[in-house]
Structure formats: C-alpha cells, structure tokens
Amino acid sequence: MYSTRSQQQQKRNDSFILGPVSPTESQTQETQYKYLPLMTKVIQDQLDPKWQECKIKGKNLTPRSNSAIAIHQNHLYLYGGYQNAQGIMKDFYKLNLGAEQFFWQNIQCEYEPGPRCRHSLCAFKDCLYLFGGQVADSISTNEIFVHDVNLKFWKKLSINDSYPQPLDNYCATVYNDQLIIFGGFYTADIFKHSNDLYSFSFNLNQWIKLNKSKGRQPSPRDGSSIAIHNESLYMFGGKNGDLRYNDLWQFDFLKQEWNFIPINNICxxxxxxxxxxxxxxxxxxxxxxxxxxxTWELDDLYKFQINQQEWKMINKDTSRRKDLEVPSPTKSNRISLNKRRSIKLPSSLRPLSLRKTPCSSPKKVRSSSQSQHSCFYNNQNGQQSYDYKNNNSSINTTINYVQERKLLEKLRKKAAMLKLFEVEINKRALFQDDCNVTEKLKTSIILIGNPKQDLKLAKGTLTEFGQQIVSKFLLPLSNRQNTIHGKKPCARDGHAVAIFDNQMVLFGGDRHTMSFNDLYLLNLKQI
Structure with a gap:
C-alpha cells in the first residue's frame, strides 16, 4: 500500500494509511498538529455564544419547512410543514423545554385539521388556534381549528361572513386577546397577494379588518413577518413574486393607521x-x-432599536463567504456573465406550485408576478406579453452548449478513472491529484469518520502556541446536558420561531429545497 514517492512525501501520507502497527507518540502528535489549523477555523466559524442547539433524544422529526410552532407554559407545540419528498404534513408534536432531556412527543387525536403548511399556530389560555394555510397544491383554506391542551382534542370553529378568503403564507402574532394576521396569498378564485390586516377575537369568533382606510400602507406581499411592541405592530420585508422588500412599517392600534418608518442609519x-x-x-x-x-438564503442577525429608529447588524451573512474570496472576473468572464443574465426564462405560470423545478424551489416564486429578467413588453391592449421569437434561438444555443460541456467533462472524468485502475497498485499514487482540495477532503474524512483511535484529538489538546483546541464534535454541553453551546443555525428560510422566557426558539426551515429538523435557542439578553 506504500507508494514509491520520496521519503518526504511518504512521511506526509503515513497518517492516512491503515496499518496493523500502532504509531509512535511522535507520529500521533504530528498528526494532531497537522489538522489543528483546519479544526480551529471550523470552530471559529461556528461558535457563537448567543446560540445553542438542542440535542434531541430518541427519534427526531421529519425535516420540514413552513411549519408552525407555539409555546404553552413550558411546552413547544408544532403542527404540519412541508418537505419536497413528503409533501404537506399533518403530524402534531410537543416538546418539554423545561425537561433535562428533549423528546418529541407525538399527539394523536381522533379528529384533526389535516395537512397544513404556511399556516399559523398560536396559544391563548389553555387552547391552541390553527388558522389557514395550504392544504394541497395551490389550494388554501380559511378554517380555524382549536386544540384543548388539557383535554387533547381538536374542534373546528364555524365560519361566518367576517372570515377572510382562503389564505396562506401570511404572518401572524397575538395581541392581547386577538390573533393578528397580515398579507399572504389569496387562492380560491382570487390568486393575488394581500396587504390586508385582520384581527380575530378568540372570545367572539369574529374577524375585523383593521386597515379600512385607503391611506399610505404597505404594498401587497407574502412571506413577511410581524411583531408587537406596546400598542404597535411592526412589519418587515416579504415578496411579491420575484420582488422582495426590506421596508419597515408600523401600525398604530390606537389610531388604526399605517406609518412608514424612515431609517436614520441607512448603512x-x-x-x-x-x-x-x-x-x-x-x-x-x-x-x-x-x-x-x-438559492441565496441568509444567516444574518439584526436588531432594530425602536427608540433610536436604527438597525444594527449583530452577525453578518456568511452563507456566501466563499464568493467573497473569488477574485474579480476578467473582461471575458463579465461578458459571458451578462449573456447568461440576459436569457433567463420567465417565472412559472402556475401559482404557488409545489412541483420540484430544476431552477429553484417553486415555493419561493408566485406565478402572478413576472421575473425582472424576463423579456416582457406592452402590447396594443396594454397587456404584457413575452417575446419568445427573439429569445428561442439564443436559449437553445446556450442550452446545447452547456450540455456539451457537461458531457465532455463526464468523458474526461471517466477516462481518468479508467486510467487509474489500469496501472499497478504501487504506481497509482503517480496519477493521484495532490492539490489542496484533495488534502482538505482527506482531512474532512478523517475528522468526521475518525477511522483510527490515534487520530481522535483529545479534549483540550494544546497547540505549540498554548491555545486549547476542542473538536467541534466535543463541544461543551450546558448544565442540563441537552444543548450544545455556541452552535448557531446555518442559512435558511421558512423556519418557525417563538419566544420562551428570554430566548427565541427556532425550528426547521430549508435551504436550496433541503429541509431541516434542528432546534435552536437564541439568548436574547446577549443581543
């Protein structure tokens, strides 16, 4: 298994060869030092004292996004969600946040709301209220179900004339004894984005439209988020098709009017x-x-100081930090990039489809709006149409060119693999790539798999600089032994949050259509 390279090269590769004889202490120490820089970088990138990841005992939930969670006493309740493989889910769980160990407990009832995603779940007194959401492909509902926490049963409230139209992907919160919802996407026969603001009385089973005046107000959108502070509601962001927003609005419950908030520090x-x-x-x-x-989900953290009317960045977005390391494109690269941007296809014609498309997650594109990069024009009737004639040739040419390049690359890889297996074992090392990427892959395999006991770094290993290094797989647990301190969530959207004591609870979400089932706690006192 040893190659015929020089002694220096042989010494470097000894750490990857599995042999029957245990290495000496010097070889073990050398192996440890070799991977310490990489581990140090990984730890520095991931450690954040404000965050901690909850360790789930037993079977974890199916990964999902666009689920809904609520806090009642010390328990976290979760209902539904969506995953590409599973579709829209209808399971119902709870987790005791005050326990020494975290277990998801499945709650089964004889009668249940059924599949739901992009809905809301909120707690009031000893009941959980589930409203709206998507029940199937392009089909939403305006039903309200109530779950009695003590008796453990679901009940459907009767729908009256005050109820809004079937709605999904709206944002919701609780204000006193009311459920407040804003925006979303109307389905049924409407198929449009909403900027309506409704309040639902838990005691009266009655909806009231709050933004009745036609004054200045946010534009229609879905996927936004709202929060309550004193007697005001704050709304940020959202999208209308491909157009996304970063505006901040305030709704005064006493005056019953919207106010746009100008930002003092625009940086x-x-x-x-x-x-x-x-x-x-x-x-x-x-x-x-x-x-x-x-394909650009974010993991940044901001806070808006209401008294100063200023945003402050707590953690910058690191989801595309590798792109920042790429040097500036050459002139030829810029030209090819412009060509690629000019031939993007129009957005899907099917609203809120859950079909998997090759370009992006369909849940993030609404059909009724057109892409900013599409070639639309106004016809004689004032309607917009797409110019297919002028773009078909260039689109087909580009697609054929990309396919040819992919095929050529596959043939090259296949030839290289065949050439590798044709030579003798002791000469294969001559054909192996010894670049930095290969070394990093080998390092990652050893750090994750730990095939040899001597390659496992002892907890608290000291480097030659006297700094203590701990593997990311040996991060310290909290006093309750159920969370990992310093572990922060990766970039995502479609996650669900709730407030528990002085912590923000975050569950799930997805990135590039890959769903998560992780659970995190953010210490709000440290922000």
Whole structure:
C-alpha cells in the first residue's frame, strides 16, 4: 500500500494509511498538529455564544419547512410543514423545554385539521388556534381549528361572513386577546397577494379588518413577518413574486393607521428578503434569516432599536463567504456573465406550485408576478406579453452548449478513472491529484469518520502556541446536558420561531429545497 514517492512525501501520507502497527507518540502528535489549523477555523466559524442547539433524544422529526410552532407554559407545540419528498404534513408534536432531556412527543387525536403548511399556530389560555394555510397544491383554506391542551382534542370553529378568503403564507402574532394576521396569498378564485390586516377575537369568533382606510400602507406581499411592541405592530420585508422588500412599517392600534418608518442609519439596513423571522423583545426587534434571492438564503442577525429608529447588524451573512474570496472576473468572464443574465426564462405560470423545478424551489416564486429578467413588453391592449421569437434561438444555443460541456467533462472524468485502475497498485499514487482540495477532503474524512483511535484529538489538546483546541464534535454541553453551546443555525428560510422566557426558539426551515429538523435557542439578553 506504500507508494514509491520520496521519503518526504511518504512521511506526509503515513497518517492516512491503515496499518496493523500502532504509531509512535511522535507520529500521533504530528498528526494532531497537522489538522489543528483546519479544526480551529471550523470552530471559529461556528461558535457563537448567543446560540445553542438542542440535542434531541430518541427519534427526531421529519425535516420540514413552513411549519408552525407555539409555546404553552413550558411546552413547544408544532403542527404540519412541508418537505419536497413528503409533501404537506399533518403530524402534531410537543416538546418539554423545561425537561433535562428533549423528546418529541407525538399527539394523536381522533379528529384533526389535516395537512397544513404556511399556516399559523398560536396559544391563548389553555387552547391552541390553527388558522389557514395550504392544504394541497395551490389550494388554501380559511378554517380555524382549536386544540384543548388539557383535554387533547381538536374542534373546528364555524365560519361566518367576517372570515377572510382562503389564505396562506401570511404572518401572524397575538395581541392581547386577538390573533393578528397580515398579507399572504389569496387562492380560491382570487390568486393575488394581500396587504390586508385582520384581527380575530378568540372570545367572539369574529374577524375585523383593521386597515379600512385607503391611506399610505404597505404594498401587497407574502412571506413577511410581524411583531408587537406596546400598542404597535411592526412589519418587515416579504415578496411579491420575484420582488422582495426590506421596508419597515408600523401600525398604530390606537389610531388604526399605517406609518412608514424612515431609517436614520441607512448603512445597516438589512437586505431585502422573505421567509425570515421577526420578534419583539423589550425595546427592539430581532430579525433572523430569510431568502434574499434564488438559492441565496441568509444567516444574518439584526436588531432594530425602536427608540433610536436604527438597525444594527449583530452577525453578518456568511452563507456566501466563499464568493467573497473569488477574485474579480476578467473582461471575458463579465461578458459571458451578462449573456447568461440576459436569457433567463420567465417565472412559472402556475401559482404557488409545489412541483420540484430544476431552477429553484417553486415555493419561493408566485406565478402572478413576472421575473425582472424576463423579456416582457406592452402590447396594443396594454397587456404584457413575452417575446419568445427573439429569445428561442439564443436559449437553445446556450442550452446545447452547456450540455456539451457537461458531457465532455463526464468523458474526461471517466477516462481518468479508467486510467487509474489500469496501472499497478504501487504506481497509482503517480496519477493521484495532490492539490489542496484533495488534502482538505482527506482531512474532512478523517475528522468526521475518525477511522483510527490515534487520530481522535483529545479534549483540550494544546497547540505549540498554548491555545486549547476542542473538536467541534466535543463541544461543551450546558448544565442540563441537552444543548450544545455556541452552535448557531446555518442559512435558511421558512423556519418557525417563538419566544420562551428570554430566548427565541427556532425550528426547521430549508435551504436550496433541503429541509431541516434542528432546534435552536437564541439568548436574547446577549443581543
């Protein structure tokens, strides 16, 4: 298994060869030092004292996005959600946040609301209220179900004339004894975005439209988020088709009117986004995540100081930090990039489809709006049409060119693999790539798999600089032994949040159509 390279090269590769003889202490120490820089970088990128990840005992939930959660006493309740493989879900769970260990407990009832995603779940007294959401492909509802926490049964409330039209992907919160919802997407026969603001009385089973006046108000949108502070409601972001917003609005419950909030410091205004979360805590609003553009989910954290009317960035977005390391494109690259941008196809013609498309997640594109990059024009009737004649040839040419390049690349890889297996074992090392990427892959395999006991770094290993290094798989647990301190969530949108004591609870979401089932706690006192 040893190659015929020089002694220096042989010494470097000894750490990857599995042999029957255990290595000496010097070899073990050398192996540890070799991977310490990489581990140090990983730890520095991931550790954040404000965050902690909850460790789930037993079977975890199916990964999902666009679910809904609510806090009642010490329990976290979750209903429904969506995943590409599973579709729209209808399961119902609870988790005790005050327990020494976290277990998801399935709640089964004889009668249940059925599949739901992009809905809301809120707690009032000893009941959970579930409203609206999507029940099937392009089909939403305006039903309200009530779950008695003590008796463990669901009840459907009767729908009256005050109810809004079937709605999904709206934002919701609780204000006193009312459920407040804003925006969303109307289905049924309407198929349009909404900027309506409704309140639902838990005691009277009655809806009231709050923004009756035709004054200045937010534009129609879905995927936004709202939060309550004192006697005001705050709304940020959202989207209308491909157009996303980063505006902040206030609704005064006493005056019953919207007010646009001008920002004093425009340098720290968050990027436009949808599918994010916004909560109110003391005299500030906390904003996390969302999606800024196709395949560009965010993991940044902001707070809006209400008294100063200013945004402040707590953690910048790191989802595309690799793009920042790429040097500026050459002139030829810029020309080809412009060509690619000019031939983007129009957005899907099917509203709110859950079909998997090759370009992006269909849940993030509404059909009734057109793409900003599409070639539309106004016809004689004043309607917009797409010029297919002028773009078909260039589109087909580009597609054929891309396919040819992919095929050529596959043939090259296949030839290289065949050439590798044709030579003798002791000469294969001559054909192996020894670039930095290969070394990083080998390092990652060893760090994750730990095939040899001697390659496992001892907890608290000291480097030659005297700094203590701990593997990310050996991060310290909290006193209750059920969370990992410093572990922060990756970029995502479509996650669900709630407030528990002085912490924000975050569950699930997705990134590039890959759903999550992780659970995080954010210490709001440290922001």
């Amino acid at each position: 720290d205004i968050p990027m436009s986004r949808s599918g994010h979360s916004l909560i109110g805590y003391e005299n500030q609003l906390i904003l996390f995540g969302g999606i800024h553009d196709v």
